[in-house]
Amino acid sequence: MTRLLLADDHPIVLEGLAALLQAEGFDIVARCPNGDAATAAIATHDPDIAVLDIQVPGASGLAILRGIRSRGAARPKVIILTASLDQNQIVEAVELEADGLVLKEQVADRIVECIENVASGVQWIDNDVLKRVIGDLARREARAVATKPLSARETEVARLAARGLRNRDIGQALGLTESTVKMHMGNAFDKLGVSSRAELAAMARDLGLA
Structure with a gap:
């Protein structure tokens, strides 16, 4: 059973996501209202996958991902949830090799598919997010050349x-x-x-x- 850590500062979102994923058979080892709690819980519970809001208070989802990558740690894999298509944040998440990236408005429909892919070793990025990232990177490259x-x-x-x-x-x-x-x-x-x-x-x- 895939062991998950969830981090979001909105209690309704956090509990709703936990209920959805438990119903799908995932083991929720920690529910964290901020990034500092998530960082501590990762060390304590060693989850398979951390599902993190990109702007969770304290250590943001990106900051936690950055720390995991800087340590070269194999666990946990990280899925980033984002409520908006902030280009700089999304590009950074992709550059940091986030294992998954899902728009919050699509969570109910896509989070299970994302987790299943990530658990099997496949990076999963929401199509809408991917289109935005590709377009933004192309514009940056064109600017740099020009x-x-x-x-x-x-x-x-x-x-x-x-x-x-x-x-x-x-x-x-x-x-x-x-x-x-x-x-x-x-x-x-x-x-x-x-x-x-x-x-x-x-x-x-x-x-x-x-």
């Missing part, structure tokens, strides 16, 4: 702008006049093919600048 390299100063200006600093604040941080900052900002916009600070922030994250 962008021109920034100078060291343009990189500094872009990094600070992506963190939300105004031109005046960037100038004070780097010892530049505001007009010089505007010049470097314009160059960065042109080279990265963006037209707003929001687009610049997204591009900076894609390129690892932020």
